[in-house]
Amino acid sequence: xxxxxxxxxxxxxxxxxxxxxxxxxxxxxxxxxxxxxxxxxxxxxxxxxxxxxxxxxxxxxxxxxxxxxxxxxxxxxxxxxxxxxxxxxxxxxxxxxxxxxxxxxxxxxxxxxxxxxxxxxxxxxxxxxxxxxxxxxxxxxxxxxxxxxxxxxxxxxxxxxxxxxxxxxxxxxxxxxxxxxxxxxxxxxxxxxxxxxxxxxxxxxxxxx
Ligand SMILES: Nc1ncnc2c1ncn2[C@@H]1O[C@H](COP(=O)(O)OP(=O)(O)OP(=O)(O)O)[C@@H](O)[C@H]1O
Ligand SMILES: [Mg+2]
Numbered sequence: 001x002x003x004x005x006x007x008x009x010x011x012x013x014x015x016x017x018x019x020x021x022x023x024x025x026x027x028x029x030x031x032x033x034x035x036x037x038x039x040x041x042x043x044x045x046x047x048x049x050x051x052x053x054x055x056x057x058x059x060x061x062x063x064x065x066x067x068x069x070x071x072x073x074x075x076x077x078x079x080x081x082x083x084x085x086x087x088x089x090x091x092x093x094x095x096x097x098x099x100x101x102x103x104x105x106x107x108x109x110x111x112x113x114x115x116x117x118x119x120x121x122x123x124x125x126x127x128x129x130x131x132x133x134x135x136x137x138x139x140x141x142x143x144x145x146x147x148x149x150x151x152x153x154x155x156x157x158x159x160x161x162x163x164x165x166x167x168x169x170x171x172x173x174x175x176x177x178x179x180x181x182x183x184x185x186x187x188x189x190x191x192x193x194x195x196x197x198x199x200x201x202x203x204x205x206x207x208x209x
Contacts, residue, residue, distance in 0.1 A: 002035065002079040003099040003205055006132075011114030012085025015104035015139035017045045018173050019197070020082040022190075024049075025056040025182035026198045032077040035061040037068055039094065040084035047180075054181040065090065087117060095122060098132040099205050104139040104167075107151050119160065133204055137197060138166040140173075165196040 005023075007016040020036070027034045038046035049060050063074055069090075081098075083091045095101060095118070103115040115136055122131050136155060141148050143166060155162050167173075172187035183190040 002074045002076050004079045004081060004094070004097050005100045005102060005201065005205075006081040006083060006091075006094045006098040007102050007104065008083045008091060008095065008118050009103050009105060009111060009114045010085060010087050010117040011106075011111045014085070014106055014111045014114065015137075015167065015173075016085075017048070017082050018177060019102065019104050019137065019139065019167065019194075020080050021045050021048050021057065022173075022176075022182050022184070022194045023198050023201070024060045024078075024080050025054065025184045026191075026194050027078050027080075028056045028059050029184060030198075033061075033075075034059070034078045034080060035063045035074050035076045037063050037065050037079065037081045037094075039065050039081055039088075039090055042084070045082040048177070051180045054184075056184060057180075057182055069093065085114070087121060092121070092125075095132070096125070096127060096129060099208065100201055101132050101134045102201065103134055103136045105136050106140050107138060107145075107147055112151070112155070115160070133208055134161060135163050135201060135204060136160050137163045140169045141166045143168060163197060163200050165193055165200055167193050167197065 007020045024034050052058055081094045103118050105111045105115045152162050170190050172183050172190050176183050
């Protein structure tokens with residue numbers, strides 16, 4: 001059965017699609033089969049894949065949300081789900097089917113509050129199922145900023161699982177979005193960050209299995 005990884009944050013623009021697409025490319029490069037559901041009405045990541053000239057991204061299978069909901073059986077190693085920046089009924093269903101939930105988060109109050117909503121939603125649900133771990137990834141950061149370490153400390157104090165890998169603010173993330181490619185082979189430092197993040201995610205999924 002496919003391991004489901006959902007990218008969620010109630011706050012828009014936190015980097016869900018960017019991380020989802022780039023992690024898909026890395027997983028493909030590592031030899032995994034990957035499918036993607038774009039549950040956002042804007043279909044940003046679906047358009048990214050369908051319009052891509054990127055050799056890795058062109059191997060990502062796009063799955064229709066309704067089809068997945070109906071059968072739930074997809075014959076791939078990883079199913080990545082990109083969601084929209086609001087808590088929808090569909091998002092709730094995805095969260096409960098996930099092996100891992102990734103919440104990208106800018107170093108901003110709104111993003112942190114948005115991340116918190118996902119935590120609260122899962123905690124308060126009394127569904128009798130094993131809930132997926134949430135991995136919060138600080139995105140668009142300046143690693144030299146003292147605010148970053150302060151925010152990480154604060155999140156950890158609040159019991160949030162913060163990824164060791166932070167994703168830097170880099171123009172290449174926006175450029176590759178416009179050009180419908182991944183950062184892999186386009187920008188080495190960005191690729192390294194995505195590789196590290198993907199490894200963290202894979203380790204977490206293995207540990208929970
Ligand atoms: N680390 C980064 N460095 C620079 N730009 C980034 C970074 N991450 C994302 N961006 C840019 O920020 C914008 C928002 O990112 P993205 O679309 O991934 O967010 P999102 O959470 O999917 O947004 P939405 O809620 O609208 O779906 C995009 O233009 C993207 O290229
Ligand atoms: Mg998006």
